[in-house]
Amino acid sequence: MFKQAAVLAVTGVALLVGCGGMDPQMENEEIISNLIEAGYPAEDIHVINEAVFVSGDGHVTLQASREMIQAPPGSAEHYRSTNLVGPQVTKICIDSSAAFNSYSNMSQGLDLAIGNYNALGLRFTFARGPTTGCSATITAGISIIRPDENWADFPSYGLPGGSINMIPALNDQPLDINEHIITHELGHTLGLRHTDYFDRSISCPPGPYSGVEGDEGVGVIHIPGTPTTAVWNGSVMNACPHIDNTGEFTSVDITALNILYGPSATQSCPNVNVAAYQGQTGAQIRCTCSSGGGGPVWGTNLYTDDSNICTAAVHAGVMTTSGGAVVLEVQPAQSIFIGTTRNGVTTSSYGAWPGSFRFIGAQVPQPPPLCSSFNIMSYRGQNGSSIRCNCPTVSLGASVWGTDLYTDDSDVCAAAVHAGAIPSTGGQLAVTLQPGQSSYLSTTRNGITTLSYGYWGGSFSISP
Incomplete structure (x- = not known):
């Protein structure tokens, strides 16, 4: 049995452990820094083809890494990551690529994995797409970034991880193994960590996958009501698969998923x-x-x-x-x-x-409030703070004192036209609070002549 497990570790954990605006290098540096802060050992973090992976099969985006270091208090609530799927998600659609579908065992394994989750009656369901009514979508494809390992994305922004990625060699394994590994990778997209994260030698043969992944209470959080230990074949979320795996959830897997995502879990x-x-x-x-x-x-x-x-x-x-x-x-x-x-x-x-x-989640976009609804003087002392507001057609005769820096009793909309931030027909702008000035100069710009003044206790500047 051990020899068979070792073969799986080479050909396919390879089959399992291999889950997982800014300059890419800077982004990866922040991801790695966040992961280390979240308790992952440096040796468990790898950059492969400009993507960052942990625990072998966990692909970590910048947002996911930021969420990992924000564990809610008292939630040392089998294990999960800080990242979970929000209650706005009720139907998760899995769109498989043509290449994925061309592998019969993988394709059937995906259907069986979907059935595993849907049989639990969780607060969301899985559906194989393309279909309608999806509140989140996961792509099932062939692993290209890591051609020798399977991997998945962790959740971010309250949505499940965006992809699971399988190696073609998985298709050569029995159907139960395909079901097991795809069920495992979908578990990662929901925020589940390896059950034996603290000692992967429980499920993995000696080698690069048998170490420790991270510290409990930060990047990995115990789910109340489940064991704090792991055993051979005790969970579909163990780090390494075995040839005798059935692909089905164990009782502790079911307990963990119901605690996190059962109908009354919120x-x-x-x-x-x-x-x-x-x-x-x-x-x-x-x-x-x-x-x-x-x-x-x-x-x-x-x-x-x-x-x-x-x-x-x-x-x-x-x-x-x-x-x-x-x-x-x-x-x-x-x-x-x-x-x-x-x-x-x-x-x-x-x-x-x-x-x-x-x-x-989706929110109704709204225009900013009218600038005339604010008493800018009431915000004195909050220098550097900005207020976003809207001006309708501007009265060019309104009182304004200053140039570039305006007294905080000046008409905001007229000052915005004078500053060139909006036309006289109106528009949106930002008012930034500034300290008082010893004097304010008068100039004529854009059809508006401002007034001069001496010392005044508060000012503002304008930007589009």
Whole structure:
């Protein structure tokens, strides 16, 4: 049996362990830095054909690496990564390439793997595409970046990893092995880690795959209710496959998936204290609302972390007043929050606050609020902060003092025309808060003559 396992390790773990705007080199450097911070040993991180892999078969994108170092507190909640699939995902479609489909065992193995997941009654289903109604799509293809190993992407942005990639040699293995390995790789796209991450010699023969992958509590998190140990053939998520694998989930696999993705696995949004996550930028929280709520909300797109989640979700356009599931992402402190009216909800403005959140998922685009709705003087002291706002047709006779730097009681829209940021017909612009000046100069530009003035306690500048 051991000899057969060793053959699989050569020809195909090779079959299994081989899963997985910025300058590519800089991007990879950040990914590697994030992975090391997430507890992965440096020797377990490899750059292959300009792509970064961990644990053999885990392909890690920049976003996925950033999410890995943002573990929610108290979630030392078989093992998973920090990255999980959000509740907005209800149907995951798997589109297989023509090359993938040409391998009969692989193609059948994919169908059997899909059946494994759908038999559990999770809060999402898998469907083989192309089809309609997909809230996420995974591509099944032939491994090109790593022609000797199978691999998969980890989740990011609350969506499952975007691909699983198989080597042609997999097709030469029994159908059960194809089912097993494809089920395993799909597990990675859902955020599952190797069950024997702490000692891969449990499933792997001596060699490069039998080491340790990372530290628990950071890049790998224990799923409550499952064993903290691993045994030979104890999980489809063990690092290495064996010739006697059936391709079916074990009881601990089923427990782990139901804890993470069972119908009742998502917490209630009113019970979530987002402020407790301050400092964990990028951490994602999945929760449900029974209705649109009615509590106070401050901000637009970015909301103060004491805002009512359900009300904010309606305002953001990710949920209706009848309720539903949402994914919110922790964001850092902001110097200003802008109130607007959207989808029947009016939020409030606020100054500096130590924590914020935004929603993951499709949101209704909205124009920025009118510049005339802001009292710029009330934001004094928040120098460097910007307010995005909109001007309709501009009154060229409105009062403006200064040139390039304007007194904070000046008419913003007239100042924007004077600065050349918008035409007199109006448009969108950014107002950046600046400190007071000892004097303000008068000039004539773009049909507007500004006034001069001496010392004033606050200023602003304008940009498109």
